[in-house]
Amino acid sequence: MQRNEAERSADVIVVGAGLAGLSAVRELEAAGLSCQVAEAQGRAGGRVRSSTGENGYPIEEGAQFLNQDMTGLVELVHEAGMELMVSSEGATAGLGASGVIGTDDWLGAMDEAWPDLVSYAGYQSGRPDRSVAELIQEITSDAKGAALMKSSLCELLCHELSDISAQGVLEIYARYDSQREDGECQVTGPLATVVARLVDGLLRVPHYHTAAMAVSRVAGPGGDAFDVATSHGAYRAGAVILAVPPVAAREIELPPPLADEVCAALESYIPGAMIKTTFVYRDAYWRQPADWHGGQPIREVVCIDPMGVTLTDTSRVGEDEARLTMFTGGGRAPDLAQLAQAERQSDAIDLLGQAFDDGKARQPIEMTDTVWVQHPWCGGGYNAHIRFGGMPDAAARLRGVEGRVLFACSEIAERFPSYMEGALDAGRSCAARLLRLLR
Numbered sequence: 001m002q003r004n005e006a007e008r009s010a011d012v013i014v015v016g017a018g019l020a021g022l023s024a025v026r027e028l029e030a031a032g033l034s035c036q037v038a039e040a041q042g043r044a045g046g047r048v049r050s051s052t053g054e055n056g057y058p059i060e061e062g063a064q065f066l067n068q069d070m071t072g073l074v075e076l077v078h079e080a081g082m083e084l085m086v087s088s089e090g091a092t093a094g095l096g097a098s099g100v101i102g103t104d105d106w107l108g109a110m111d112e113a114w115p116d117l118v119s120y121a122g123y124q125s126g127r128p129d130r131s132v133a134e135l136i137q138e139i140t141s142d143a144k145g146a147a148l149m150k151s152s153l154c155e156l157l158c159h160e161l162s163d164i165s166a167q168g169v170l171e172i173y174a175r176y177d178s179q180r181e182d183g184e185c186q187v188t189g190p191l192a193t194v195v196a197r198l199v200d201g202l203l204r205v206p207h208y209h210t211a212a213m214a215v216s217r218v219a220g221p222g223g224d225a226f227d228v229a230t231s232h233g234a235y236r237a238g239a240v241i242l243a244v245p246p247v248a249a250r251e252i253e254l255p256p257p258l259a260d261e262v263c264a265a266l267e268s269y270i271p272g273a274m275i276k277t278t279f280v281y282r283d284a285y286w287r288q289p290a291d292w293h294g295g296q297p298i299r300e301v302v303c304i305d306p307m308g309v310t311l312t313d314t315s316r317v318g319e320d321e322a323r324l325t326m327f328t329g330g331g332r333a334p335d336l337a338q339l340a341q342a343e344r345q346s347d348a349i350d351l352l353g354q355a356f357d358d359g360k361a362r363q364p365i366e367m368t369d370t371v372w373v374q375h376p377w378c379g380g381g382y383n384a385h386i387r388f389g390g391m392p393d394a395a396a397r398l399r400g401v402e403g404r405v406l407f408a409c410s411e412i413a414e415r416f417p418s419y420m421e422g423a424l425d426a427g428r429s430c431a432a433r434l435l436r437l438l439r
């Protein structure tokens with residue numbers, strides 16, 4: 001589609017219609033600036049993606065959970081006419097060769113190990129970095145605890161632990177601004193409603209299927225301006241916000257001296273890999289498996305073999321069906337992503353059958369799987385992380401860029417990085433910095 005020059009110019013061009021980009025535009029428009037969003041995909045929301053299950057209930061293919069301290073998101077959920085609902089409660093179990101096992105030891109080991117982990121990595125003392133895998137090996141002597149910890153982190157970080165910087169991870173954890181668990185709540189409706197609410201509030205409709213490829217500085221009558229070369233022609237503005245993940249931002253050619261300033265920080269990130277599979281069943285048969293003597297029902301399972309796979313009870317209050325979601329990260333997701341969907345789903349069912357009642361596992365009412373591996377626009381996985389040998393303070397460097405080409409994405413947020421709340425926070429604070437500069 002050809003767009004005229006007026007449609008391709010604004011005070012600010014925002015690249016990316018994820019939560020970070022949309023929240024930045026909301027702030028800038030409220031301050032009276034004109035904004036145009038250029039989005040590579042055919043929809044807004046980025047890593048927030050909802051679909052509808054056969055029974056009409058929402059299925060979150062991307063982000064799903066939040067907690068009450070994530071106030072920006074909670075406010076938007078309410079604005080969109082929805083409420084929070086508390087996630088189902090229960091114990092965390094491990095899945096080893098002998099079936100489902102208790103994790104009391106592991107949880108204890110993790111609690112004890114974590115403070116050591118923080119001081120050992122010496123993020124603030126400037127000691128040399130280690131990979132997350134090396135760190136776990138050094139601090140944990142308990143084999144089962146170490147295996148469970150590795151598997152859980154492989155899933156959470158969506159990557160092989162030997163490739164990830166321990167300092168980088170600890171720096172991210174230091175920005176998690178809450179004592180509450182991140183999976184405390186879900187939302188009563190689809191999270192896409194929050195995205196739609198943000199999009200509907202914009203003064204100009206985002207331009208979809210419009211991928212930014214390069215930003216260049218041009219001299220204009222009123223001072224310098226910026227051209228953004230896209231798959232649908234050049235856009236011009238007085239300022240640009242790159243509201244895309246770092247691994248997508250480094251594919252965009254930047255003007256000097258910014259390109260040199262941020263190159264090492266952008267290159268420090270590696271994309272993750274995640275496959276999210278949701279199984280819908282008539283009842284939550286997994287809560288009390290036959291070989292489970294933990295008392296409490298099971299809400300979460302961490303698999304030791306294969307590594308990097310966890311299962312979470314994602315059933316929603318008030319619905320006449322039960323759900324279990326399998327999160328496959330680490331090194332396993334890229335391998336599974338090569339398979340046809342039917343093969344991948346059969347592999348997932350086999351794994352469920354190992355953990356719980358095999359007959360019941362094989363009879364889901366419905367199953368969806370979404371592959372977030374090597375995603376061209378969202379970076380793959382929940383979020384990108386700092387590679388071992390990268391700059392542990394890459395986020396602060398990208399956040400601290402001064403000028404009229406700025407970065408905003410969940411990874412670099414000051415609060416709740418790697419969460420939806422972080423994306424909203426990053427967008428808002430980037431807009432505030434730009435407004436201070438332009439006034």
Ligand SMILES: Cc1cc2nc3c(=O)[nH]c(=O)nc-3n(C[C@H](O)[C@H](O)[C@H](O)COP(=O)(O)OP(=O)(O)OC[C@H]3O[C@@H](n4cnc5c(N)ncnc54)[C@H](O)[C@@H]3O)c2cc1C
Binds near residue numbers: 039041044046
């Ligand atoms: C499977 C999964 C589960 C998750 N679970 C949770 C959870 O339970 N709770 C939680 O809080 N968070 C969760 N997250 C993380 C959360 O979704 C993200 O941190 C957040 O949504 C990122 O928002 P963003 O705006 O920074 O980036 P994105 O959502 O990635 O948005 C970036 C946008 O930029 C666009 N783009 C990229 N490059 C270009 C370009 N060159 N030109 C134009 N457009 C471009 C992309 O298409 C995308 O729309 C999950 C993520 C995934 C994938």
